[in-house]
Amino acid sequence: xxxxxxxxxxxLSKAGDMTAFKExxxxxxxxxxxxxxxxxxxxxEAEDVGQEVFVKFYESLAxxxxxxxxxxxxxxxxINQSLNEVKKRKRKNTLFTSIDQGKNVxxxxxxxxxxxIQFELNKLDPDFQSVVTLRLIEGYSTQxxxxxxxxxLGTVLSRLSRAQKKLREVLIKYI
Amino acid sequence: xxxKSIEDLLIESLDQSLNEQEKLQxxxxxxxxxxxxxxxxxxxxxxxxxxxxxxxxFGPFFGHRVVNRIQSLRMEIDHQIIFxxxxxxxxxxxxxxxLIAINxxxxxxxxxxxxxxxxxxxxxxxxxxxSISFDFYKDLNEQL
Numbered sequence: 001x002x003x004x005x006x007x008x009x010x011x012l013s014k015a016g017d018m019t020a021f022k023e024x025x026x027x028x029x030x031x032x033x034x035x036x037x038x039x040x041x042x043x044x045e046a047e048d049v050g051q052e053v054f055v056k057f058y059e060s061l062a063x064x065x066x067x068x069x070x071x072x073x074x075x076x077x078x079i080n081q082s083l084n085e086v087k088k089r090k091r092k093n094t095l096f097t098s099i100d101q102g103k104n105v106x107x108x109x110x111x112x113x114x115x116x117i118q119f120e121l122n123k124l125d126p127d128f129q130s131v132v133t134l135r136l137i138e139g140y141s142t143q144x145x146x147x148x149x150x151x152x153l154g155t156v157l158s159r160l161s162r163a164q165k166k167l168r169e170v171l172i173k174y175i
Numbered sequence: 176x177x178x179k180s181i182e183d184l185l186i187e188s189l190d191q192s193l194n195e196q197e198k199l200q201x202x203x204x205x206x207x208x209x210x211x212x213x214x215x216x217x218x219x220x221x222x223x224x225x226x227x228x229x230x231x232x233f234g235p236f237f238g239h240r241v242v243n244r245i246q247s248l249r250m251e252i253d254h255q256i257i258f259x260x261x262x263x264x265x266x267x268x269x270x271x272x273x274l275i276a277i278n279x280x281x282x283x284x285x286x287x288x289x290x291x292x293x294x295x296x297x298x299x300x301x302x303x304x305x306s307i308s309f310d311f312y313k314d315l316n317e318q319l
Contacts, residue, residue, distance in 0.1 A: 175217055
C-alpha cells in the first residue's frame with residue numbers, strides 16, 4: 001500500500017474500495033489535523049470536523065476530476081469546514097475565549113501565549129485566517145497556499161501582509 | 176500596480192517573494208533605519224510564535240471511525256429511500272383494497288371477476304373481446 005500513489009488510492013476509493021480509502025485517510029490525517037487544530041484549537045469538535053472533512057471528500061469523489069492534486073482538494077475542504085465551525089461558534093458566542101487578558105505578560109507561560117495567539121487568530125477575517133494557517137502555521141509555500149485556496153498568488157501575499165500587520169498590533173506586547 | 180510600502184516589502188521579504196529591485200530598495204532602507212530593523216525582528220518573532228507545534232493526529236483508529244461513519248450514512252440513506260417508497264406502497268395497497276371493497280359492494284354476484292371489475296356476460300363467462308391475449312411470442316412471430 002505504501003507504494004500506491006494518492007491518485008490511485010482515490011480511483012480505488014471511487015470504485016468502492018474502503019481499504020484504499022482508509023489508507024488515504026491514514027496518510028493525510030496529520031495534514032488535516034494540523035490545519036483543523038490551527039484554526040479551532042484543541043477540543044472534541046476538532047475530531048468531528050476532521051471526520052466531516054474526509055466524509056465530504058469521499059462524497060465528492062465522483063465529481064473529482066483530478067485537475068488538482070487530491071491533497072490540495074482535501075486541505076481546501078479542511079479549511080472551509082474549520083472556518084464554518086468558527087462561524088458557528090461565533091453565532092453561539094462560544095469562540096475560544098479562555099484567556100486571562102489581565103495577566104501580566106511577564107507571568108505568561110508558553111501555553112498562555114499560545115492561547116492568546118489562538119484567540120487573536122480566530123478574530124481575524126476568515127480570508128486572512130486561512131492564508132495565515134496554511135502559510136505561517138502549516139508551512140505551505142505561498143504558491144501552494146494559492147493553489148489550495150484557488151486564489152491568485154498576489155492575493156495570498158496581500159492577505160498575508162495585512163494579517164501580519166494586524167497580528168503585530170495585538171501581539172507586540174508578547175514579544 | 177500600486178507602489179508597495181516599505182512595511183509590505185519587509186513582510187514579503189520573509190516569504191522570499193521580492194524581486195531584485197525590491198530587495199535592493201529594502202536592504203538600503205534597512206541599513207539606514209534602526210526602527211525598521213526592529214520591526215523586521217518583531218515580524219520574525221510573531222511568525223515563530225504563530226508556528227508553534229500543534230497536534231497532528233486525531234488519535235488511534237481515526238481511519239476506522241471515518242469509514243464507519245461513511246457506512247452509517249449510507250445505511251441511513253438506504254433506510255430513507257425504503258421508507259420513502261414504503262409510504263407509496265402502502266398507499267397503493269390501500270387504494271387496491273378500497274377498489275376491491277367497492278366492487279364487492281356493488282357486484283351482483285361475489286366472484287373473483289366481479290371483485291376485480293372484469294365484465295362478465297349473462298352466462299358468467301368472460302367476453303372474448305374483452306380478454307387480453309398474452310401470447311406475446313405468437314404475436315411477435317406473426318409480425319416477423
